[in-house]
Amino acid sequence: MALMRKKNRVGGEIPTSSMADIAFLLLIFFLVTTVFDEEKGLSIVLPEPQETQDVAQKNVLHIVVQADGLVRVKRGESPQETLHKADEIASIWRLAYSENDKLIAAVKTVPEAPYRYMIDVLDQLTEAKATRISLQMLEQ
Amino acid sequence: MMQGGFKRKSKAASEIPSSSLADMAFLLLIFFMVSTTFRKEKKREVEIPDAAATEKLDTPRKDVQHVFVEKGGTVFINDHQVPIDQISGIIGPEYAANQGLIIVIRADEDVQYQWIDAVQKQLAEAGAVRVTFYTNVEQRFSRERR
Numbered sequence A: 001m002a003l004m005r006k007k008n009r010v011g012g013e014i015p016t017s018s019m020a021d022i023a024f025l026l027l028i029f030f031l032v033t034t035v036f037d038e039e040k041g042l043s044i045v046l047p048e049p050q051e052t053q054d055v056a057q058k059n060v061l062h063i064v065v066q067a068d069g070l071v072r073v074k075r076g077e078s079p080q081e082t083l084h085k086a087d088e089i090a091s092i093w094r095l096a097y098s099e100n101d102k103l104i105a106a107v108k109t110v111p112e113a114p115y116r117y118m119i120d121v122l123d124q125l126t127e128a129k130a131t132r133i134s135l136q137m138l139e140q
Numbered sequence B: 001m002m003q004g005g006f007k008r009k010s011k012a013a014s015e016i017p018s019s020s021l022a023d024m025a026f027l028l029l030i031f032f033m034v035s036t037t038f039r040k041e042k043k044r045e046v047e048i049p050d051a052a053a054t055e056k057l058d059t060p061r062k063d064v065q066h067v068f069v070e071k072g073g074t075v076f077i078n079d080h081q082v083p084i085d086q087i088s089g090i091i092g093p094e095y096a097a098n099q100g101l102i103i104v105i106r107a108d109e110d111v112q113y114q115w116i117d118a119v120q121k122q123l124a125e126a127g128a129v130r131v132t133f134y135t136n137v138e139q140r141f142s143r144e145r146r
Helices: A019-033 A086-099 A115-127 B021-035 B084-097 B113-126 B140-145
Strands: A039-045 A060-065 A071-075 A081-084 A104-109 A133-137 B055-057 B064-069 B075-077 B080-082 B102-107 B130-134
Touching: A019 B021, A039 A115, A039 B102, A060 A086, A060 A115, A071 A086, A081 A086, A086 A115, A104 A115, A115 A133, A115 B113, A133 B113, B064 B084, B064 B113, B075 B084, B080 B084, B084 B113, B102 B113
Parallel strands: A060 A104, A104 A133, B064 B102, B102 B130
Antiparallel strands: A039 B055, A039 B130, A060 A071, A071 A081, B064 B075, B075 B080
16 A cells, blocks of 8 residues: 555656757747848839830930840930940940930840840949939830 | 965856846847748749849838749749739739839849830839849859859
């Protein structure tokens, strides 16, 4: 009978000594997995649908992005076109803008050209602080 | 002489109190649990183009609407494929509900420009004129490679 009456000596409490370790483990997990998904990119304001502005040809810098990534640049009414690489656009813009501060960059891209070539040109124009940019598709 | 006050040991505890360690850990843990936001949308297979002039946008998440354009010109909005001519029908009401909406176009760098142009026309039709082309910051060495 004495044996039956023996009390169970196992502790009835949850061990709390490893609590800090568990908390730190979870903390490190969240620290590592947290990604601040920030938005970044090249911003532009599209024209309103009805809004079409007539711009004098002399204030337009025509930039045609070809499917091979080369860029044809034509200044306003002048018939002569020059062929450039995309990374020359920034200096072309700065030069043209210094002569005429009403200048608008009209970027026309060939429909089958890859998107990144247009981004290259837009990148150059943004870098050269161009604010008046028009993005169009080249009509054939 | 040698038994002066000099030899008396300092009784101040020399250990950093560690009893509040768990509390600090929990505090930080709760902070990170609350501030972690998991992505709303599934990842898409798009190769983002690089641009040196990439700027960070300080726009709250609720004001951002992603438009994904995959290689073949397929458009995804909120995890659903959308035919190009129906984009304005989806963006229009969203823009009407939130005038501060910014459209972030995450397009593959090899997608043909005609699709991007079609998307832009749809967005302009919906009145959502503030558009950002999502790009990655271009490193100098990758520029010299070209």
